[in-house]
Amino acid sequence: MAIKRKTYRFRRGAIIDVEEFHDGRYGAPGVKRNKRxxxxxEQMRAVNARNKARRCRHRLLEYFKPGDIWATWTYSVQNRPPDMAAALKDFQKAMRYVRKEYKKRGYEVFWIRNIEQGTRGAWHIHLIINEIGDTASIIQKAWEKGGTWFTEIRKSQYYDEDFTKLASYITKDQHTVETKKDGTPGKPRLREANYGTSRNMPLPEPKKDKLVRWKPEPKPKKGYYMAHIHEGINPVTGFKYRRYTMIRYRRK
Structure with a gap:
């Protein structure tokens, strides 16, 4: 069976993200390939959710730092939008103000957001945005529909070094469920969600190669430490996959 590897280099090589997986198009040696x-x-939904979170995590690794802002715009009851289209217009209006203020200061704005409606009808917008010194003041003035809550990404409960938790949280939708203590799936907490990013965040192309064998445990490159290793089973192919993130020591 072919084993493939994709290697992404973020922030000019300060962060290296690797994906290793068995190619589901090929069977085991000497075994006739079965028709897929x-x-x-449900399987496709799981794959799409994982891909969305992966692309989000890559953008976080390339364009954001732990000191950037994790914010939530909330709606007061009287200002709740009637539907997602109206909520999108509210977000766009607020971001026009933000972009104008960033431009005045000579900065480009990078953002990732998820507009969410809870199962009880309340609306809010989660926002990740680059810090330029007075970002908190700017996003507070930009939002006129309710309150603004914010903190640094590294101080939030969803922070980890490779941004796995944050990417999973901000890409959740109406199909996302949490696992209960007894291992059974809970009920969805969202009625509707709309995920989006600014258009000025292209992702680097990965280096692709093939491996001779599946190693029991990956080792970090010299000068790097292993920040995170995740292994799982692809719900469509049924084969193992693994991803791991290496970060250069003394990264600025």
Whole structure:
């Protein structure tokens, strides 16, 4: 079976993110390849959610730092939008103000957001945005529909070095459920969600190569430490996959 590897280099090589996986198009040596079964809707939903979180995490690694801002714009009851289209217009209006203020100061704005409606009808917008010194003041003045809550990414409960938790949280939608203590799935907490990013954040292309064998445990490159290792099973192919993030020592 072919084993493939994709290597991404972020922040000019200060962060290296690696994906290793078995190519589901090939069977084991000497075994005739079986016709791939059509994935179920639930399986495809899981794959799409994982891909969305992966792209989000890559943008976080490339464009954001732990000192950037994790914010939430809330709606007061009387200002709740009637639908997602109205909520999107509210967000766009606020971001026009933010972009104008960033431009005045000579900065470009980078953002990732998720507009969410809870199952009880309340709306809010989660926002990740680059810090330029007075970002907190800018986003407070930009939002006129309710309150503004903010902190540094590194001080939030969703922070970890490779941004896995934050990417998973901000890309959640109406199909996302939390696992209960007994291991059973809980109920969705969102009625609707709309995820988006600013358009000025292209992602680097990965280096692709093939591995001779699946190593029991990856080792960090010289001068780097292993920040995170994650292994799982692809719900469509049924094969193992692994990703790990290495960070250069003394990264600025």
């Amino acid at each position: 079964a059509k994935p179920t809707e």
